[in-house]
Amino acid sequence: MVSRVIPVEPFDLIIFGGTGDLAKRKILPGLYRRLAAGQMPDGARVIGAARGEMDASGYRDMVREALETFVPEEDRDADSIDTFLALLDYVPIDAKGEAGWPELAALVRKDVVQAYYFSVGPSLFGDLAARLHKHEIAGPQARIVVEKPFGHDLESAKALNASLAEHFNEDQIYRIDHYLGKETVQNLMAVRFGNMLFEPLWNAQYIDHIQITVAETVGVGGRGAYYDKSGAMRDMVQNHLMQLLCLIAMEPPSRFDPDAVRDEKLKVIRALDPVLPHHIVRGQYDALGEEPSYREDAGDPKSRTESYVAMKVHISNWRWANTPFYLRTGKRLKARASEIAVVFKETPHSIFDNEAGSNRNVLSIRLQPNEGMNLDVxxxxxxxxxxxLVTVPLDMTFADALGPDVEEVPDAYERLIMDVIRGNQTLFMRGDEVEAAWAWTDPLIEGWQQRGEVPKTYDAGSAGPEDAMMLMHRDHRRWREIKP
Structure with a gap:
């Protein structure tokens, strides 16, 4: 099977924070790969904008070094790199002042797609939007891309949305969540809504429960001071896991259209029940050998911020009545793995011996590593x-199933940036979606703060706190093993 690469229209992509870590690790390497794949047209330009004083030549040198660092050697081609670097320009700019804005206005073209990537802290979003408007740089069809966090709570999310809405319409705002750009996440929609096999079974009558796991092996490290102000609930559950929950639980949209899809996701969030205190487990990783504990990483020996959270969630609608969703995410766990597991009920009556009772159908969707799907039969x-009787997996690992001729699965940022250029918002969060997620999350955080709860410690390299295991055991269920 040979994949098709469809070039996008000519564009100007302006990266505010163009010298930052995200730009060097993800955005610029992703754009280079799209050029090497033939998706970026000759008329594309990428303009870095940041506080640092340098000229276009210096910026190209910096980007060349970033590509050599973050793009594997086998994916680099000298001619393609030279072609990519020739598309680059740079403007020193002051996000809160006036310096650099006239120069940027002179560079940006009015007759091509304009995309403004705010690869900066949320505190600067409003300033950038205001100056793009004041200097009449952004045209009526311009798009802005904003990174998470989309606020710290409901109040700040509303304020952030309002600051962007002063100068841009909702259909111009692209709130990027890289989890939604993963190939498997999109294939989840294809599997559900493109095949008659699954959708009739996708409900409480046939599904026993669903597990969503996002496990990381890294700690918070140098991000400790920042992370300690957010924690796993704000950093992962409110956005990444919430989006996965919506896609797995939503009703079929009337059409594959950005607002139709996001309308159905919003209904899921609004149907979420409040989570009972005994259905939430929070944890902090302990020290392991020379590796520091969470509190040491955070620089606060009394920190009550969680690096792990597990919870049991219910959705109050006809499709999912009484079907539990178990969510968990954590740092410094035994393996790096992201998985959605749809666990079907046992057969109502077994004609075989009792050994058949332990065999369940499980559809597992692996987001990382080795993106793909398995169906246990x-x-x-x-x-x-x-x-x-034995249980065997029907394996659909993309690299194996699609063959050697298919293009390597693009990084999530590559796909999402190209969707911005196309003007396709399907995989981006809408403002009311963000606010609804915070409206559900805030009471949970306020609840454990009021109760003065201290997170349970867990061994680094483990599957998390023992209390999280008991959360499942009380329901006579078990977490799936976290595998690399």
């Missing part, structure tokens, strides 16, 4: 000796 073990 029960078959007879080959050979003589009676009807012995």
């Amino acid at each position: 029960t078959i007879k073990e080959p050979g003589p000796g009676g009807m012995r």
Whole structure:
């Protein structure tokens, strides 16, 4: 199978924070890969804008170094790199002042797609939007891309949305969540809504429960001071896990259209029940050898911020009544893995011996690493000796299933940036979606703060606190093993 690469229209992409870590690690390497794949047209330009004083030549040198660092050697081509660097320009700019804005206005073209990537802290979003408007740089079809966090709570999210809405319409604002750019996440919609096989079974009658896991092996490290003000709930659950929950639980949209999809996601968030205190477990990783504990990383020996959270969630609608969703995410766990597991109910009556009772159908969707899907099915073990049942996976690892001729699965940022240029908002969060997520999250955070709860410690390299295991055991269920 050979994948198709469809070039986008000519564009100007302006990266505010163009010398920052995200630009060097993800945005610029992603754009280079799109050029190497033939998706960026000859008329594309990328303009870095940041506080640092340098000229276009200095910026190209910096980007060349970033590509050599963050793009694997086998993916680099000298001619392609030279072609990419020739598309670059740079403007020193003051986000809160007037310096650099006239120069940027002179560079940006009015007759091509304009995309403004705010790869900066949220405190600067309003300033950048205001100056793009004041200097009449952004045209009526311009798009802005904003990174999370989309606020710290409901109040700040509303203020952030309002500051952007002063100068841009909602259909011009692209709130990027890289999890939604993963190939498997989009394939989840294709599997659900493009195949008759699953959708009739996608409900409380046939599904016992659903597990969503996002596990990381890294700690908070040098981000400790920042992370300690957010924690796993704000950093992961409110956005990444919430979006995965919406896609797995939403009703079929009337069409594959940005607002139709996001309308259905919003309904899921608004149907979420409040989570009971005994259905939430919070944890902090402990020290392991020379590796510091969370509190040491955070620089606060009394910190009550969680590096791990697990919870049992219910959705109050006809499709999911009484079907639990178990969410967990954490730092310094045993493996780096992101997975959605749809666990189907047992057969209502087994015609085989009791050994069949432990065999369930499980659809597992792996987001990282090795993106793909498995469906566990029960078959007879080959050979003589009676009807012995075993569970085997039907494997759909993309790299294996699609063959060697298919283009390597693009990084999430590559796909999402190209969607911005196309003007496709399907995989981006809408303002009311963000606010609804915070409206559900805030009471949970306020609740454990009022109760003075201290997170449970867990061993680094483990699967998390023992209390999280008990959360499942009380329901006679078990977490799936966290595998690399």
